[in-house]
Amino acid sequence: MTKDNPYNFLPLQPTGRNETDNVNTYAPEDMIKIYEQQFLTQVPEDQLTDFLPALKRFYDIDNNTLDISAVIFDAIADATIIYNHKVKAGGYQIVGSLVTEQIEVDGDEEGDESLDNQAYTIDCMRTFFINDIEIPYHFNLFIQGDGYSTLTEKNTVLEKIYWLVNTGFEEPVLGHFEDDSDNIASLASINEELISLGIREMDLNTIHQLVNYIEDNLIDEDMADTLNTLIDDAE
Template identity: 65%
Template sequence: MTNNNPYNLIPLQPTGRNETDSGNTYSPEDMIKIYEQQFLTPVPEDKLTEFLPFLKGFYDIDKNTLDICAVVFDAIADFCIIYNHKVKVGGYEILGGLVKEELAEEEAEKDNEGNKNEEAQAYTLECTRTFFINDVEMPYQFNLFIHGDSYSTLTRKESLLEKTYWFVSGGFEDNLLGHLEDNESLESINEQLASLGIREMDLTTIHEIVDYVENSIIDDDMVDALNKLLDNAE
């Protein structure tokens, strides 16, 4: 490992040489750190072509080692890297109990005509899920609407992550309704991110993170807990 370290990479202790003795090997935990640094290290644009060879040289690894890092990262880590931002799913909390909801008349008629969900009851439930962006805790509170085997969510507009969701998902609708002043701007979101020590995001990054959040707010553990609540309610 070289002592030259202009990118402030983390010094790590190799566990030995690989099978062809062409590069160092590292523990799975350290391989994840190397993989993260490959994508999370701020690098000037004019240095991008130099950075990867430097990373390999700093840890004395070869291309195969980086490939293994990616496999290990996907296999044992519960977070992902989205355009230079590490996003991790945290725990959930169910706030209060199920609230029985009356279906709109047209929806009930539609169900009866199609003989689907004829006896299904609708409920709402307040929930929160914690996310981490670059290890900064970001709460995400939402109202869960459950009807039969289907569900939908309506997110609050209080925390920064919730405001970011509405910036992405509510922009078109608010534009039609003339409510743009209620939405955050890209500049204001980045100002709030910067105050938390999170680097700037462009529109593509914000869209990817919102998609990740929406796909991750309900997990298997939460589904099991919800099913128990629904069984008790029935």
């Protein structure tokens, strides 16, 4: 931190000047870095009004540059910004073997051929990154027909965040865990764990948005193809 760079902005090399020669231009990947810093730099409350002008002075840019940076980020970045946290989905692992489950069908539904009583379970893991810090997310996947549900463990901070948001919801169909809502981590304990990992604390709104992101990115096309191959081989 220096007097000329009080917020520890990342030095970036401009590619030139704009058509009116009043601000710098940057390569798309560097504009993404500028956009990220706009939201990820920790700023004391009494300096909030000074921060954005300081960022624009440091890079010699204007509001139009920031707007373009946001568009580029949305278009090509493989991460998202959730209330001052950069979140990204990482790779997946199939941890266990495919297990065949037989689902009981009620007597009055036995003649309904549209019902699929064949189901499978398999242990999986996907990693997520929060501000470039890798965190695993373990879950048991239940697959029946075209539908699926997940049962998440309660060990890593992401798994604890999921259960904090979903406390009070019905247990998934597998029922591997007993009702132990008293064991659900509190927001305070989750924030303590986040801070210990070097991640700034989150409020409830941020945590709900994070869980939405996890659920939307838990199973991608590559993982679905792998699972479909395993099911085809089992059948």
